Amino acid sequence: MKKFHLLALCLTFILINIELRAQTESALVTPSLEQKVIEWRRHLHQYPELSNREFKTAQYITQQLKALGLKVQTNIAHTGVVAIVEGGQNGPTVALRADMDALPVTEQVDLPFASKVQAQYNDQTVGVMHACGHDAHVAILLGVAELLVQNREQIKGRVKLIFQPAEEGAPRGEEGGAELMVKQGVLRTPKVDAIFGLHISSKMDVGTLGYRSGGIMAAVDDFKLTVTGQQVHGSTPWDGIDPVVASAQIINDIQSIVSRQLPLTTNAAVISVGSIHGGVRSNIIPQSVEMIGTIRTLDPDMRTQLHQRLREVVKHSAMVMGAQTQLELPYTTRYPITYNEPQLMQQMLPTMQRVAGTDNVKLMNAITGAEDFSFFQQQVPGVYFFLGGKNPQTPVEQAPAHHTPGFYIDESGLKLGVETLYHLAVDYLQQAQ
Numbered sequence: 001m002k003k004f005h006l007l008a009l010c011l012t013f014i015l016i017n018i019e020l021r022a023q024t025e026s027a028l029v030t031p032s033l034e035q036k037v038i039e040w041r042r043h044l045h046q047y048p049e050l051s052n053r054e055f056k057t058a059q060y061i062t063q064q065l066k067a068l069g070l071k072v073q074t075n076i077a078h079t080g081v082v083a084i085v086e087g088g089q090n091g092p093t094v095a096l097r098a099d100m101d102a103l104p105v106t107e108q109v110d111l112p113f114a115s116k117v118q119a120q121y122n123d124q125t126v127g128v129m130h131a132c133g134h135d136a137h138v139a140i141l142l143g144v145a146e147l148l149v150q151n152r153e154q155i156k157g158r159v160k161l162i163f164q165p166a167e168e169g170a171p172r173g174e175e176g177g178a179e180l181m182v183k184q185g186v187l188r189t190p191k192v193d194a195i196f197g198l199h200i201s202s203k204m205d206v207g208t209l210g211y212r213s214g215g216i217m218a219a220v221d222d223f224k225l226t227v228t229g230q231q232v233h234g235s236t237p238w239d240g241i242d243p244v245v246a247s248a249q250i251i252n253d254i255q256s257i258v259s260r261q262l263p264l265t266t267n268a269a270v271i272s273v274g275s276i277h278g279g280v281r282s283n284i285i286p287q288s289v290e291m292i293g294t295i296r297t298l299d300p301d302m303r304t305q306l307h308q309r310l311r312e313v314v315k316h317s318a319m320v321m322g323a324q325t326q327l328e329l330p331y332t333t334r335y336p337i338t339y340n341e342p343q344l345m346q347q348m349l350p351t352m353q354r355v356a357g358t359d360n361v362k363l364m365n366a367i368t369g370a371e372d373f374s375f376f377q378q379q380v381p382g383v384y385f386f387l388g389g390k391n392p393q394t395p396v397e398q399a400p401a402h403h404t405p406g407f408y409i410d411e412s413g414l415k416l417g418v419e420t421l422y423h424l425a426v427d428y429l430q431q432a433q
Helices: 002-026 031-048 055-067 134-150 177-183 243-261 300-321 342-356 411-431
Strands: 072-076 080-086 088-098 118-121 126-128 156-164 193-203 209-211 213-217 219-228 269-278 288-295 325-327 339-340 362-363 381-389
Touching: 002 219, 031 055, 031 411, 055 072, 055 134, 055 156, 080 134, 080 193, 118 177, 126 193, 134 156, 134 193, 134 411, 156 411, 193 411, 209 342, 213 381, 213 411, 219 243, 219 300, 243 269, 243 288, 243 325, 269 300, 269 342, 269 381, 288 300, 300 325, 339 381, 342 362, 342 381, 381 411
Parallel strands: 088 156, 088 193, 193 381, 209 362
Antiparallel strands: 072 080, 080 156, 118 126, 209 381, 213 339, 219 288, 219 325, 269 288
C-alpha cells in the first residue's frame, strides 16, 4: 500500500510539473510581446523592399536589436543583419534565421498597413509587397530575440540571430541570399552547430506546425533557352527556319522527361516554361525565340538526370527543325534541396509537439517550392518547418496563395512561431550538454 501511495505521489508530482511547464511556456509570449510582434510585422509589411535592396528593413531590425542591448553586425551579404545572444552558461551555438525581402507584386488586400511601395525591377516600375510572409518571419525572430535576452542566464550556450536578405533570389548579375552569407562566414566565429528556420503558410490553420524529415522543399534550377532560326516572311516559311514552331516542339518534348523518363515513385519533379518571347509582327517569322523556365527536384540523382536529359532533348528537338539552341542552366537561381537532417528532426520533434500540442504538429508531404535555407543546411544540420497562418474558418481553397496580390495571413499565428523557435533553440542547447 505504501508503494502504491508513493507511486501515486510521484505521478502527481510529474503531472504537476508538466502542467506548470506548459503554463510557463504558454505565458512566455505575453500579450505585450505579442502586440509588439504584430506591430513589427505591420511596419515591415507597409514598407517592403526587394532582394538585395533591404536597406531600411535592415536599419529597422538593427534598431530593435540594439534596443535589447545586443551587439549587431550589419552589411553581411549586402544588407544582412546578425546578432548573438550569449547565454549565462557555456555551451554550443545554435542559429535561427529569418528572411527579409519582398516581391515585385502589387498588393490588392484592403489593409490599413497595405504596401503602396513601388520600385524598379528588371527595368520596370513595379509594386512591392511582402507576398510570401517574410515580414512575419522577421517579426517572429525579433520576438524570439527579446525572449532570449530576458532569459539569457538560463541559456547554455549562445544563439546567433540571422536576418537574411534576398531569399527570393538576387538580381541577375549579383550575388546574395543564404549562399553569399555562408560564403562570407556567417556560420563561423562562433561556429554554428545547428540551425532552425520557419515559413508561415497561408494554407495551414493557425495553431498548427508542419514538419518532414529529409527533403521538405525542392531544389530549384532555372534556365534560359534561346532558339535561333532564320528570319523570313510569314507567307513563305519554307524559305527560312521557324524558331517559333521549333520552340513549341521543344516545350512539348521536354514535358516527357518527367512523365516518361524519371522514376517518379522515388520523388516528385517538375519542369515548367514560364515565359516565352519572340517576334514583333504577325507576318514576320523571327530570327530567334527566348524562353525561361524552372526545374524542381527532391532527389539529387533525379536532379542530375533531369538536367542531362533537358540538354539532350533541347538539342535534338531543335535539330529536327533545323534550328540552333543555347541553353543556360542554371540561369539566375540555383538552390539545393531543403533537407531536414533526420536525427536532428527526430530530436527536436518532441519540442514542437510540446509547444504546439501533439495533435497540432502535422507530418506533411514534401513541396516543390524551394528555399535557400538549404545552403545553411549544406554546412550544418538544420530543421525547417511550416507555421500555420490561415484562419481556421477560411476554407483552404479560398485562402490566398503565396506570391499573389491577395496574399494574407492571420496574425494570431505569430505567437506560436515565436514560442516554437525559442524553445527549439533553448532545448537544443540544453540537450547538447
